[in-house]
Amino acid sequence: MNLVRISSEPNHNTTVANLMNHALPSDPTFHDIRRHCHGEVPLVGRLEPWMEQLLRHPRLPELVAEHGSPLNVISSNPMRDNVQELNEIAASRGLDFRVFFARKSNKCLHFVDTANALNIGVDVASENELRQSFDRGTDSSSLICTAAIKDESLLRLCLDKNVCVAIDNRDELEVTGELARSSGHTAKIALRLGGFVHQRQKLPTRFGFDVERDIDLASQLSDYPVRVEGIHFHLDGYDADQRVSGIVAAMDWVKALRSHGHLPTFIDMGGGFPISYLNDGENWERFWDELRSALRGQREPLTYRGHGLGLVNFKDDVIGKPNSYPYFQSLTRADWLKKILDTRINGETISKLLKDSNLQLRCEPGRSLMDGCGLTLARVEYRKQNADGEWLVGLSMNRTQCRTSSDDFLVDPILIPSGGKRDPITGYLVGSYCTESELLTLRKLHFPSGVRRGDLVAFPNTAGYLMHFLESRSHQFPLAENLTFEQCTEYFSR
Template sequence: MGLDVGGVGVTRGSRSAAPIPAHLDDWERRALDDPNLLGDIGFALGGPFHVMYPARVGRNIGGFRAAFEQARVDGVVYYGKKANKSAAAARACAEHGAGVDVSSVGELTAALTQGVRGAELMVTGPAKSDDLLWLATRHGALLAVDDLGELERLATLGTSAAPARVMLRVLPAASASRFGMTDAEINSALTALEGCGSIRLEGFSFHLSGYDAVARATLAGALIARCLHARTLGHPATTLSIGGGFGVDYVPATAWAEFTEQVDRQWFHSGKSFESYYPYHFPAPGPAMLAAILEHDGLAQRLRDNTIRLAIEPGRALLAHAGFTVFRVQGSKIRHADDVPYCLLTVDGTSLSLSEQWFDSEYLPDPLLWPARPGTPTPTCVGAATCLDSDMLSWRRIPLPRAAAVGDLLIYPNTAGYQMDSNESAFHDLPIPPKVVLHDAAGDRFRWTLDS
């Protein structure tokens, strides 16, 4: 079947990638169905923008809290702030009973500005600066100490009437991570803390790569014994943090299986290939994964029996379905792969707003074309408005429902977690895309403001 794209007849070929449609929340459908909202925002801002819906962050917090309550475990949620700089996300944490995990003076002060109390902060990261340690202790934040030198510096600060609250970060066995302390270093830290009245040891923490619930439950169980040992030395040791790594379910299982089983570099512009992808289908995401961790090997019962609070630090999972990214189509041209034509779009932003590309991977949930109009499915790749061949938002030939025209909006769904701003840059002196916050109004309407 032929279609006309910029005066060129294009036939969809068998080498086009199969669709990978994203799960959409009701609020996202409402925003997409509004005949004016996105177009008006785009006109007002004059460039690409991100949309945040903080009410969804509140729901996600509620889901994790419900998993703790169901397991009858004393649990606390710390939002991994590095996942998104949005002030609205931090405000949602303050409003819905979550703390915030920060790793810099800037992140700490930004969280305080949005109403998160000092005692609700966890401070992580390696070799923290003296300024960060000083500010954290002044506000009563919980510090995850990464090395012995940091512990020594903390002991000499003496900046607060109350002892500094710390956890010791454990290096998991057989891990190649540069973070955390070995068994010998943990033992040295416990010795150093004996009789140290300026530091209060509240527990232990770890972080695991990947999304394995069993591995997290197993290591958490082992750290219960560390807490009990620390108590024999006079430390309270009442908290364990298992970090983040809670999966997010972006796309349906069938679409993900079809892609992973049949993926072919011929589906991609210039025959591009990638070694790995984020697991965009995750059968037990977020709170369901937390429930599985708590159920494994009686972990919830062991935490209750030993009066231990479990802390988690989700970033991506706390932002699941809480935002999307909007680009405007600036140009379109026709390219061919083995004589099969496809569209190559240029949009008014860069792949720095889809950070997966900068980790030599691809952000795979299909973008949506706005406004929705009838048309013929059109295989489409998406390039950025820079002078870099490698700056592609979508190497994969996405089967858009119609040919995109200049001025259309291309919407990448579910980008709030680690996609919007972790690698943002004003390359070419292009402005960094602003964030727009949607607020519910009467009659299913939205009102919008700029993120502070």
């Protein structure tokens, strides 16, 4: 499907008052669009104005009926604002800086078009992503290939198209060198590093050359037909101070490379820029406190069959750590980048050290650029009580269509009723795969106005990874369609 460009519109977060500890949907602090569904502990998601406009439209059920359930709706306008927010932080410090859109976070080509229009780069993780980006007009100088596995076909394409490759290991380096020699090319590469030491602890990773053990690589690269363009790394988690440690170690590698005649011009710090899905940090903390109480048997379960979301009760002590994205974070995107750039090392800020070294700082956000760019709609097909008497609400979608590696999607869905009076129920959302574990939400949800076949459920802010990263079509179900917000408004205007 060809996605049309969305006209520019301002991006302002919807203002919703913070919830008190025991607020209920009848409380005026709840925005009316959310009053039909909330968690046992409400986790109210941030909504963009375009999302509210879409969810309020009376013809939304027709749109889903025509295009199928689930249906993904996207908008690129928040992406533009997110990029501008990061660029302004770097520009205010006089830093040479470039954002690369992590293509793997969302498969819609509309976002590649937006990246090209904004003159930012595109980070690709497969041959198809690379070919599609070329087809949309992305220049080779605006691409970097960071695929975890790079076969000869992908490496050959990168060589032929003069695309920089983030080299992860010596086997990749050997194959790249062999292909470059046989084709008469000089390969553009960035060396991917890992194993950084932070606060005297080595950071575990499966990616990259070890920053300490492999330092001799700088003296060996002259044996290969390669041009070292820069240093690349990606750290797990969202710790800004760890990024500082990574940048400092990467600058040491730059010095070593330059001492051996190489001319790296950038350090790429990867992604992991935090975002916050929720309006309220207080309820986020309360949810985990209440979940721990439930696991100790001190209150009724908050989750299906007492699922711990990474936590377990061991001898009346709750241990483990949440297997969840931190859906509420107080230091996000621009402020997080600001903290990194303003950290001082031996009296100089990171931004000053980068400038003095004539290095461009690059980054590859996916989720952070997709913040506010999409939502997923699904139709209610049934409600029933299971053998334990718990209500289950069946949706026409499967759990891979709103999930990453987290155990659960910890944002309250939004129920859009199809009319009529219903009795209130409390239950769980379940999906279309034929397994006992096929729950769309493990959290217990309250439906104060009831729920019935034909209602719609919206999952907010799903563009970053949640729509597509694990998406599958087991049982031969079709994949979800993806529409732009502009296409939806055009449909409504017919």
